[in-house]
Amino acid sequence: MARIKSPILAAQNVTKTFTTGKDQELVAVDNLSFEINEGEFICLLGASGCGKSTILNMFAGFTQPTAGEVLLRDKPIMDIEPRCGMIFQSYALFPWKTVRGNVEFGLKIKGLSGAERRERAAAFIEMVNLRGFTIIRRNCPVACSSASRSRGSSRPILKSS
Ligand SMILES: Nc1ncnc2c1ncn2[C@@H]1O[C@H](COP(=O)(O)OP(=O)(O)OP(=O)(O)O)[C@@H](O)[C@H]1O
Numbered sequence: 001m002a003r004i005k006s007p008i009l010a011a012q013n014v015t016k017t018f019t020t021g022k023d024q025e026l027v028a029v030d031n032l033s034f035e036i037n038e039g040e041f042i043c044l045l046g047a048s049g050c051g052k053s054t055i056l057n058m059f060a061g062f063t064q065p066t067a068g069e070v071l072l073r074d075k076p077i078m079d080i081e082p083r084c085g086m087i088f089q090s091y092a093l094f095p096w097k098t099v100r101g102n103v104e105f106g107l108k109i110k111g112l113s114g115a116e117r118r119e120r121a122a123a124f125i126e127m128v129n130l131r132g133f134t135i136i137r138r139n140c141p142v143a144c145s146s147a148s149r150s151r152g153s154s155r156p157i158l159k160s161s
């Protein structure tokens with residue numbers, strides 16, 4: 001008998017509330033359940049403030065549900081999930097670092113040597129067509145166009161691939 005595959009990601013009765021003041025709570029996500037299966041491409045659509053980023057933050061392990069569970073391959077996501085790549089709504093770049101400095105940052109945190117970092121960063125920079133924006137200080141992200149900043153922001157995903 002064929003084995004039924006479990007979903008990649010699932011939310012089970014997830015509620016997330018934020019404390020917004022003394023005795024004041026805001027319900028950002030209310031008893032949400034859904035599953036995402038292999039091969040599916042999912043978009044979360046909804047009005048500003050309806051809870052999309054709150055859901056993504058829980059799937060990335062940045063925050064935990066107030067009630068219910070978010071699951072990756074049937075296991076609760078309890079901490080930052082290294083298999084998850086996120087491109088943030090804001091660019092999440094260090095404005096004082098060059099493009100190369102930004103791309104290398106995650107690799108540095110992972111403990112790669114300077115030579116390895118430079119080699120891998122160069123490949124990623126080439127991949128997203130940002131060669132020429134790498135070293136010069138005036139080419140810090142603040143000096144890049146919006147689209148270039150977005151490509152630079154994809155470093156959290158690129159670094160783990
Ligand atoms: N850390 C927080 N503390 C308090 N309230 C928060 C926090 N994060 C989000 N919220 C509130 O939770 C609700 C959902 O916010 P969220 O950022 O998930 O919305 P969104 O759907 O991503 O909106 P947008 O389309 O504008 O990005 C909003 O009312 C927001 O103000």
Ligand SMILES: [Mg+2]
Pocket residue numbers: 052053054089
């Ligand atoms: Mg959002």
